[in-house]
Amino acid sequence: MAINVEKLKDALEVYSDFLGIEKMTTLIRSPLRTWKTTTLREIIMALKDKVHDISFLPCYIWIFYRKSLSNESKSKLNELKASGFQICNYQNMQGDLSINEWDIIIVQVESLFRVEFTARPFVAILDESNAIMRQMFSGTNARESENAMRDVLRSAMHVLAIDAFANISTLTFLQIYCGENIRVVDNKYQPRIGETVEFIYDSNSGAEVMRIGYDLLRQGKRVAFVFTGVVIARALVEKASKLSKPDNSPVRACAYYGDMDGKQRQKDFSDINVAWSELDCIAYTNIMEAGISFEVTGHFDIVIAITNIATPKNSNELFCPSGRENIRAELESARPNNLPTAIKGHPSETPFCEILY
The missing domain is CATH 3.40.50.300 (P-loop containing nucleotide triphosphate hydrolases)
Known part of the structure; x- marks a missing residue:
């Protein structure tokens, strides 16, 4: 699916229906500063008005590949926290991270093994998916990280991968863990025309x-x-x-x-x-x-x-x-x-x- 928008808030249809019962994996490639995560936060915020209790919503496991990015992202989610979402940054917690206790779990790829699954459905968000893919296979805990990622992606009701530089390697990665039926969105907007x-x-x-x-x-x-x-x-x-x-x-x-x-x-x-x-x-x-x-x-x-x-x-x-x-x-x-x-x-x-x- 090809689109051409300056900001993804003008193309909300490219995001999955997180309340839908049909499992879906979506890969969004869109240039930098096109509001990929900002739009996602607004979508999650709007979902709370569709249920009587936030706990009826799926848990969102927001995966990053580095500590500094997860720290900054937590501050960006303060608006969601103020609206009643229970938000957990893995760095501030000891032990397992249960999706029953938290509405949004911010976690670095190397700590995915700490996520504890329950009957509650959840959405896996891969923020900067290419970097996550590489990080998963590096370091001393590469095997543990890969196993945890496999469990998360195969168990998620919805998987959303977003990256400005998504390519065939990204798609292949998702197909291995999520199957062949992947919805690909390519934003053709070109913010840097005229430069070399x-x-x-x-x-x-x-x-x-x-x-x-x-x-x-x-x-x-x-x-x-x-x-x-x-x-x-x-x-x-x-x-x-x-x-x-x-x-x-x-x-x-x-x-x-x-x-x-x-x-x-x-x-x-x-x-x-x-x-x-x-x-x-x-x-x-x-x-x-x-x-x-x-x-x-x-x-x-x-x-x-x-x-x-x-x-x-x-x-x-x-x-x-x-x-x-x-x-x-x-x-x-x-x-x-x-x-x-x-x-x-x-x-x-x-x-x-x-x-x-």
Whole structure:
């Protein structure tokens, strides 16, 4: 099913009928900032008006792949809590998490084994499903995580997977655990028309692309770096702060991550437009998932993202088809079809870098 909407609240029909008795699995691919989870929260809120007691609704197991995202999402669900929903963040609880006791359970993929099933029906929500898939097969508890995920997906009345970059690997993953009958929704909305993206395979952990970023900063350009790790983000900002611009003034840089200084975070996030407008360089990790919206048009000249597109080595081979075809499938899902794209280097299990002009 193909749609073209700026915000998914204008296409409510793409979401499952969570009160329906027919089991359904839905995969929604929609670009960033199209209100995927915001619309979902509004749908859940509206359901409480259809029953006499919230406990008659299904339990919602909201699955994330990292701790910082689950923390931020809990704060976003405060409106539901105020309406009477019993919300549990797995980090604040000891022991099992019973779906009878909670209406919404926020849980990281590695802690899914703690969910205790009862006769109450439940909905499984995979928020950023591609990352969940990879996280499930990484770490020391990969087997336990996989078993728990299998139990959750096969027992759920409804499964909803949402991701801006969903692709054939995502669909294959869902088919294994949920069967072949999967409803796929592809939002064709293209928010970044007119920009150029360049993908570079860097066998040196992104060092070459960071060098490009440093050179741009020396030229007086403003650069935003996106990382998956805190250590590299902090190291980059430390080095960038020692650089000088053409007028010999120092580069102003700051790193943003889940465990950053609370006072600095509160100060900057109170008005992110003002805070970032004073910077030449930012490096952020997962904290951008907190709903921060920087709206100063054209402030940053370039965005450089460094991540690893490959599935972890100890994962099932089914989820890691080899060759350039798989890499291209990932990239095609990540960018609109009409967005100029350049691919340099050779794909391997090394970081790839996305440069957005």
